[in-house]
Amino acid sequence: MRTLILASTSRYRRSLLERIAPPFETVSPGVDEAERPGESPRVRALRLSVAKAQAVARKHPKAIVIGSDQVAAFGEHVLDKPGDEATCHRQLSALSGRTAHFYTGCVVLGAEAGINFEHLDTTVVTFRELTDTEIRRYIAREQPFDCAGGFKVEALGITLFERIDSSDPTALIGLPLIWLSSALRKAGYLLP
Numbered sequence: 001m002r003t004l005i006l007a008s009t010s011r012y013r014r015s016l017l018e019r020i021a022p023p024f025e026t027v028s029p030g031v032d033e034a035e036r037p038g039e040s041p042r043v044r045a046l047r048l049s050v051a052k053a054q055a056v057a058r059k060h061p062k063a064i065v066i067g068s069d070q071v072a073a074f075g076e077h078v079l080d081k082p083g084d085e086a087t088c089h090r091q092l093s094a095l096s097g098r099t100a101h102f103y104t105g106c107v108v109l110g111a112e113a114g115i116n117f118e119h120l121d122t123t124v125v126t127f128r129e130l131t132d133t134e135i136r137r138y139i140a141r142e143q144p145f146d147c148a149g150g151f152k153v154e155a156l157g158i159t160l161f162e163r164i165d166s167s168d169p170t171a172l173i174g175l176p177l178i179w180l181s182s183a184l185r186k187a188g189y190l191l192p
Helices: 011-018 041-059 085-095 132-142 156-160 177-186
Strands: 004-006 064-074 077-079 099-110 115-127 161-165
Touching: 004 011, 011 177, 041 064, 041 099, 041 115, 085 132, 099 177, 115 177, 132 156, 156 161
Parallel strands: 004 064
Antiparallel strands: 064 077, 064 099, 099 115, 115 161
8 A cells, every 4th residue: 555645734634534544644735825816715725735735745756645725715705714812703703693615625646656536525604693702602612713714613613503514524624534535445545
């Protein structure tokens, strides 16, 4: 089996991949994630997924590399990782009673093996009406400053929603495992 590399240092993606994959390595892709003028959130998610996989594959051409990125959007407005409490509060307040889209790109690339699979998952999240007190309480307990949109669906963040529409619930956390399992099987990995 070829070495499997996750082109990410995200603890969330690592934890997800550990659920399904054989032993793998993680490598920081070192990709500039800046938004390009006129670029839609969905295009950005797939572009960055490809760029991350390619950056690592150039250094490890014999390996199979997984690149992934997620872009959260409220309309065409990108919801980045908030980074701090005030930004997180503003994002969640703006999302109260509204719908956001989470675009999760995923690429499996094997330069030497001629493997190139690409996927873009779209998850639609409808937030319930949130009070200022609920938002503050949530932020104090969860501190989701490193998560797109400012919440962790796999934890207390689930209480913020009215509904989630997705073909792959793990995509919202950062890595679409249903699609990835299929792509890895096609790449020759023995998964159940």
